Amino acid sequence: MxxxxxxxxxxxxxxxxxxxxxxxxxxxxxxxxxxxxxxxxxxxxxxxxxxxxxxxxxxxxxxxxxxTINETSWFRDLAPYQAFTEVMLPHLLQTRAHRRHLDIWSAACSSGQEAYSLCMLLDENLPAGWTATIHATDVSPSMLERVQAGRYSQVEMNRGMPATRLVSYFTRVGNEWEVAAKLRSMVTTKQVNLALPFPPSATYDVVFLRNVLIYFDLDTKRDILRRVNARVARDGFLLLGSTETTLDLDDSWVRETAGRVVIHRPRPDGPHGTAAAAAPRAITTPTTLTATGA
Ligand SMILES: C[S@@+](CC[C@H](N)C(=O)[O-])C[C@H]1O[C@@H](n2cnc3c(N)ncnc32)[C@H](O)[C@@H]1O
Incomplete structure (x- = not known):
């Protein structure tokens, strides 16, 4: 040893x-x-x-x-993806109607299952004429190469990929499954170390920052959450992993429940927001968001 x-x-x-x-x-x-x-x-x-x-x-x-620990799966935990389709997307379709484009950040994307799961939901739910970019980032260059390759083993496919979507979005290539070109064209990759200052970017409509804060100490989590806050559109959304929270770490977020998940939204009077620029709190979507202390 x-x-x-x-x-x-x-x-x-x-x-x-x-x-x-x-x-x-x-x-x-x-x-x-x-x-x-x-x-x-x-x-x-x-x-x-x-x-x-x-x-x-x-x-x-x-x-x-x-x-680096790259544990991941398709539609991991399901509920965040349900909240994406049922709560966030309907809201964004209303508020982004002027530009008909969504920018989504899959921070700490691992081998890309999170990014491509989102692509499938967008492909199924975006109205004609809309586009979306998933900005997939990770500290690991080999994981980013995997995202670009978009190829997965049978064992990886068995972890959460429904048969219907396997048929719709993948082609068998040798022993692997290759994700459809139309989904690959929605994804960009870049090496981003969350612990360092982020490279310049516009703000994102949705950020998936899932199952990575768990590996950091409290000060690092706090620092990352604060800097991520500046990159989420004032009426955008942040999703953390099921065991992760902003509670007692960073008070620049409003926590709202949507089904079984907590959605984080930048606080309008937080460090990067102005109350005037903030989105209306009431969201008219099929699933109602409820403010929570959790
Ligand atoms: C457990 S995976 C989570 C993957 C995916 N978000 C999910 O929830 O399934 C954690 C990922 O965080 C990445 N990671 C670890 N430290 C990082 C850092 N400082 N900056 C960016 N990514 C990091 C690892 O390379 C790994 O791919």
Whole structure:
């Protein structure tokens, strides 16, 4: 098993590069992720490989990439996607009628299941003449390559892809399933480290920032939420993972429930908003949003 000193070197590296916490007890994970890289580099074990990391910047980047946790699935948790279709989309179709375009940020997109799940819902629900761009970002270059390739194994497809959508949106290529070109053309990719200042961008109508804050310490979560707030349109929406919240972290959000999910909206009098520019609080959609303290 990896030595204590080398584990601590790797944990510091991961934290410095991605802000992800890698606490004692995760030695097995580090060992499992780095062993294939050690073998590929010709090192006898992970400890020798970590010695290499101390002086080899390119190998360090490969190691960090391999250590990111990319767990994801299609339509993950279902309820956020239901809220997207039933609450957010009807609202945006009214308020964006002048430009007939939506910009959606899939921050920490992993291998793209979140981005392409959204594409399918948009394809099924956007009226003719409307367009949408899903801006898929992640710190991991290899994940972004996967998003661009848009190819998934059968095991990955089994994780949440309904048969009807498999038939409508995928083609079998060898052992994999390739997502339709019309969905791929809706997605752009870019490497964005959430822990660093974001590159310039316009504001997004919807931000999916799901299942990534859990890996960060409190100050990092707070800082990211504050900076994300500036990137969400004043009448836009933020969705977090089911175990994540802004509560007690960042008070620049209004929390509203839609079915089983909490939707976050920038507070009109928050640091990046003006009450005058704020959206009306009442949303006339099939599902009613309810202000919540949760
Ligand atoms: C568990 S996956 C979540 C994927 C997807 N959002 C979902 O909910 O299924 C977490 C993703 O966060 C990315 N990540 C970790 N640290 C990051 C950072 N500092 N900036 C951007 N992405 C990061 C990882 O590379 C990984 O792909």
């Amino acid at each position: 990896i030595s204590e000193a080398n584990f601590s070197f790797v944990a510091d590296l991961l934290r410095r590069e991605t802000a992800m916490l890698c606490e004692t007890g995760k030695e097995y994970l580090v060992e499992a992720r780095l062993l294939p890289l050690a073998r590929a580099a010709g090192d006898a074990d992970v400890d020798r490989y970590v010695d290499r990391l101390r002086t080899d910047a390119a190998e360090r980047a490969r190691a960090v990439d391999a250590l």
